[in-house]
Amino acid sequence: MLKPRFQYIWEHVDTTSEDDDQNDSSAFINEWRIRAGLTNRVFVSYGREVLLWGPSMLFSPSNPFFVDNGRSDPFRELGGRDYLQAIYLPNQNLTFSLISNVAQGRGVNFDLSEFERTDAIKMDYIGQNGYGSLILSHQQDGLNQIGGYFQLTLSDALLLYGEGSYSQGTQALYPYQSVSPPGWDFVASKRDDHGIFGTSLLGLAYTFAAGPTVNVEYIYNNAGYSDQEARDYFDMVEQLGSDFAGGDLSVASLLAQAADPRLPLLRRHYMFVQFLNTNIRNKLDVTLRYTRSLDDDSGNFIAIFDLAANDNTHLFALGLVNHGDAQSEFGRYIDNQWLVGVNLTF
Amino acid sequence: MRYVVALLLLLTVGVLGLPLPSWADDVSPAEILKQSDAARGGGLPGIKWAIKLTAVDDGETQKQELTVQARDNDSLVEFKQPPKIKGQKLLTVERNMWFIKPGLRKAVPISARQRLLGQASNGDVAATNYAGDYQAVLLGEEMVNGDNCYRLELTARENQVTYDRILYWVSKSRHVGVQAEFYTVSGKLFKRATFEYGNQIDYQGQHIPFVSKMIIIDEINKNNKTTLEYSNIQVVALPDRIFNLQLLTH
Numbered sequence: 336m337l338k339p340r341f342q343y344i345w346e347h348v349d350t351t352s353e354d355d356d357q358n359d360s361s362a363f364i365n366e367w368r369i370r371a372g373l374t375n376r377v378f379v380s381y382g383r384e385v386l387l388w389g390p391s392m393l394f395s396p397s398n399p400f401f402v403d404n405g406r407s408d409p410f411r412e413l414g415g416r417d418y419l420q421a422i423y424l425p426n427q428n429l430t431f432s433l434i435s436n437v438a439q440g441r442g443v444n445f446d447l448s449e450f451e452r453t454d455a456i457k458m459d460y461i462g463q464n465g466y467g468s469l470i471l472s473h474q475q476d477g478l479n480q481i482g483g484y485f486q487l488t489l490s491d492a493l494l495l496y497g498e499g500s501y502s503q504g505t506q507a508l509y510p511y512q513s514v515s516p517p518g519w520d521f522v523a524s525k526r527d528d529h530g531i532f533g534t535s536l537l538g539l540a541y542t543f544a545a546g547p548t549v550n551v552e553y554i555y556n557n558a559g560y561s562d563q564e565a566r567d568y569f570d571m572v573e574q575l576g577s578d579f580a581g582g583d584l585s586v587a588s589l590l591a592q593a594a595d596p597r598l599p600l601l602r603r604h605y606m607f608v609q610f611l612n613t614n615i616r617n618k619l620d621v622t623l624r625y626t627r628s629l630d631d632d633s634g635n636f637i638a639i640f641d642l643a644a645n646d647n648t649h650l651f652a653l654g655l656v657n658h659g660d661a662q663s664e665f666g667r668y669i670d671n672q673w674l675v676g677v678n679l680t681f
Numbered sequence: 682m683r684y685v686v687a688l689l690l691l692l693t694v695g696v697l698g699l700p701l702p703s704w705a706d707d708v709s710p711a712e713i714l715k716q717s718d719a720a721r722g723g724g725l726p727g728i729k730w731a732i733k734l735t736a737v738d739d740g741e742t743q744k745q746e747l748t749v750q751a752r753d754n755d756s757l758v759e760f761k762q763p764p765k766i767k768g769q770k771l772l773t774v775e776r777n778m779w780f781i782k783p784g785l786r787k788a789v790p791i792s793a794r795q796r797l798l799g800q801a802s803n804g805d806v807a808a809t810n811y812a813g814d815y816q817a818v819l820l821g822e823e824m825v826n827g828d829n830c831y832r833l834e835l836t837a838r839e840n841q842v843t844y845d846r847i848l849y850w851v852s853k854s855r856h857v858g859v860q861a862e863f864y865t866v867s868g869k870l871f872k873r874a875t876f877e878y879g880n881q882i883d884y885q886g887q888h889i890p891f892v893s894k895m896i897i898i899d900e901i902n903k904n905n906k907t908t909l910e911y912s913n914i915q916v917v918a919l920p921d922r923i924f925n926l927q928l929l930t931h
Contacts, residue, residue, distance in 0.1 A: 375920050378928065387787035388930070395787075404787050422928060427755075427921040459927060463754075463775040464839075488776040491793045491843050542794040544865065613795070617736055617743040646763030680764040 336382070338366040340412070365441060366415040378422045383415035383440045388468065390486040390496035392550045393607040393626060394599055396534035397482035397498045399453055399472040400436055402599045410651055410676060414441030432457040451475040464488045470500070478502040478526070494540040501533030505558040508596040510567040517578055517586050519571040521593060525558070532558040534599055538607075547612040559603040565631065568596070569662040601664045602630035618643040626665070633659020633666045649678035710817035713831055713851050720857040720878060721809035721892050727752040727919035728882070730891075731761075733910040740904070754810055755924040774924055781929060788930050793843045811835060811849070811858075814842045822853070825860050829853045857890055873898045880914050 343360040368382030387404050389395040395404045401413060417438035423431045434457060439450040455472035467485040474480075482500030489495055504526045513520045525532065538552035560568055575590045610623040622639040635657050642650045653674040659666025722728050727750070734745040746762035758771040768783035779788035780795075811817075815835035823832045830850040837845050846868075850860040855878065863872040879893035891914050899905035922928050 372922075375922065378922075389787075390790045422925075424921050424925055424928075427924070430925060430927045432927055457927075461774050461777060461926075464777075466774075466777050486777070486790055488792070494790060494792055496790070540790070540792070542792045544794070544871075546795070548792070548795060617738050617741065643765050646765055649765060680767065 336366065336368040336370075338415075339364050363441065365412055376424045378420075380420045380422075381418070383417050385413045385415050386418065386434065387413075389484045389498045390494070391484070391498045391536050391538055391552060392609050392624075393536070393552055393554065393605075395484075395498065396500050396536055396554075396599055397468070397470055397484045399455055399470065399474065399480055399482065399500070400434075410653060410674065410678075416440040428461050430457075430459040432459070451477060453477075478504055478506060492542045492544075495538075496540070497535070497537045499533055499535040501531050503531060504528045505532035505597075507532070507558045507598045508592060509560070509564055510571045512567065517575060517583070517589065519567075519574070519589070521571065521589055521596075523597070534558075546614070547610060550607070550609040550611070552607040552609075554600065554605040554607065556598065556600050556603050556605070559598060559630075560601055561603075562630070565602060565664075566662065568593070568601070569667065572667075600628075602628050604629035628659075628664045631659060631663040633657070633663035635665040647680055649680070651676050651678060710819045710831075710833055711812060713819075713833065713856075714815070714817045714835070714849075715812040716856045717849075717851045717858045718809050718812050719884070720890050721876070722749070722751050725751075725882075725884060725916060727917050729913070729915045729917060729919075730911050731913040733912070734907065735910075736905075736907045738905050739902075750919055750923055752919045752924070754813070757923055757929075770929065772924065772926060772929060774926070779926060788926055811847070814838060815847065817849075820848075823850060825850050825852075828855070828859055830859060855890055857892075870900050873900055880911060882914050882916050884916055 339362070341360070341362045344358070346355075346357045346359075348355045348357070364383065366382070366384050368380050368384055370378055370380035370382075372378050386400050387395065387398065389397050389404070391404070394402050396402065398404075400416060400418075403413065416436050417440040419435045419437050421433045425431070432455075434455045436453045452475045453472060455470055457468060457470045459468045460466060465485060465487040468483055470480075470482040472480045472482065480500050480502045482498075484496065484498035486494055486496040505528070506523050506526055508521045509524050511520045511522065511524070512518065534554065534556045536552055536554045538550055540548055540550045542548040572590075572593050575586045575593060578586045579590055605626060605628055607624070607626045609625075611621070613620045615621065620639075620641040622637075622641075624637040624639075625634060627634040635655065638652075638654045640652045644650050651674075653672075655669070655672040657665040657669055657671070661667055719725060722730070729748065729750050731746065731748050734747065736743045736745075744763070745760060745766065747758050747760045750757045750759075754773070754775050756771075756773045758773075760766040760769040760771075770781040772779045772781065772788070773793075776793075778791050778793060778795075780791050781788045814837065816838055818834045818836070820832045820834050823830055830852050833849045833851060835847040835849055844863045845866045846864040848862040848864070849858055851858050857876065857878050859876055861874045861876075862870055863874070865871055874895055874897045876892055877894040878890035880891035882889050882891045892911050894911065895909040897907045897909075
């Protein structure tokens with residue numbers, strides 16, 4: 336497997352103070368893999384890959400490597416990371432995988448932290464009307480984590496699924512006011528906590544006879560911020576942003592950490608709904624996704640259109656609209672974002 | 682010498698390639714169904730075939746080419762043409778289905794009811810296992826295009842299958858399903874299909890006719906028609922790795 340890429344980016348940034356155009360081009364290999372079958376049941380591989388799994392549509396809490404499953408923007412390719420893997424199939428129902436993320440590859444750490452190796456053991460079982468997976472993982476200098484997912488086929492149209500991951504203590508960063516500059520600490524204060532922290536997701540998917548499929552998911556993220564912690568977090572980000580804009584570069588690393596507080600979602604309770612209709616008149620796929628934070632009532636709406644103009648050409652468009660006040664999860668950064676493009680295949 | 686070899690070959694085919702035996706008068710509906718499944722890929726240890734799919738929907742024609750590898754209740758469909766869908770895969774393991782799109786990498790779980798193209802559901806392109814999925818009742822005998830057929834009523838054993846109720850006509854002489862009507866839970870006819878058997882496979886010493894064409898007609902809008910043409914049929918042992926989601930996606 337080899338996936339070479341050439342990328343050219345033109346960006347136009349329009350702010351209240353100035354307009355800016357930027358160009359960038361690069362050539363790279365996003366994914367490649369060499370796999371050897373030692374027997375018909377044992378396989379080893381090494382390569383740069385995007386490892387995604389799980390039945391949920393919003394994100395993949397069970398995945399210690401890629402929580403973002405790429406579904407909210409299917410036209411943006413996730414950066415591959417370097418993995419060493421061994422897969423053993425004792426029978427047609429069971430699969431054991433040893434997975435080691437040995438290098439950063441093209442993956443991005445938003446908090447600018449150093450790469451830390453992550454190892455996982457994954458056990459998959461497939462039964463007649465469902466399947467499940469158990470994932471045990473350990474990040475170097477991090478916590479042990481247990482995760483998993485399941486799906487049950489309740490009828491030819493109805494699927495029930497769940498996904499989650501848990502650890503004793505959490506590496507999530509929490510804001511605390513401090514007397515020393517810049518006035519805030521942002522620390523993993525619950526890392527040594529004896530409590531169990533994690534994210535649980537429960538979902539239903541129903542396919543109507545006319546074709547569309549609707550997914551509804553509820554997410555509980557118990558490491559997420561309380562109302563007070565969220566207020567502190569937004570106050571901290573606002574102040575750090577202001578300090579940085581004012582020329583205080585010493586807050587840069589704290590600001591970068593604030594961009595990734597090591598939480599899949601900032602708050603605790605969420606609902607997610609997705610409407611998917613594929614092959615409308617055999618040429619149009621429509622995906623509508625809405626995520627709502629039940630804690631601060633902010634939300635994120637995404638519409639994705641993919642039109643097969645002919646056998647080789649796809650036209651696509653993605654629109655994103657957030658709502659919520661400036662101190663809410665989805666209202667804090669971007670009001671709306673639009674993407675249009677052409678995908679040519681030969 | 683050449684004639685001796687040819688004669689030996691003819692004798693071998695004559696002995697091993699036995700024609701299908703006639704059904705006894707008291708043959709059970711389940712047995713009729715089981716034998717007719719083999720002609721549509723069901724109940725075989727492993728089978729591969731290619732499908733050309735043509736869908737006419739509201740006057741527009743779309744074409745796809747795909748290959749299918751099937752074993753028991755498992756199947757792997759790989760899309761070959763047109764280029765816009767090349768590399769996409771549909772994996773079915775028991776009642777579980779995933780759609781795998783190159784680039785995305787994440788296998789998306791889907792239900793058998795989701796449409797593939799035109800009138801063809803995902804469940805239509807995989808191997809047919811009506812004997813396992815449906816309870817059959819013999820309603821009588823009827824002529825279909827000059828072929829004397831058993832008329833069977835199939836009711837879903839469980840609610841996980843693609844169709845709730847099917848009326849199925851199986852040729853008495855050829856042991857193959859020649860026509861099917863698909864009904865909704867409310868009893869409404871919504872699809873009709875006809876089958877042709879121009880292909881043949883050899884399995885356990887028998888020549889088994891194999892489906893060469895399936896035509897599905899939308900009963901709501903009869904101008905909408907989907908045709909599946911089957912070719913390049915091979916009976917082969919397929920290992921577990923072919924149907925392993927982990928190996929397909931990572």
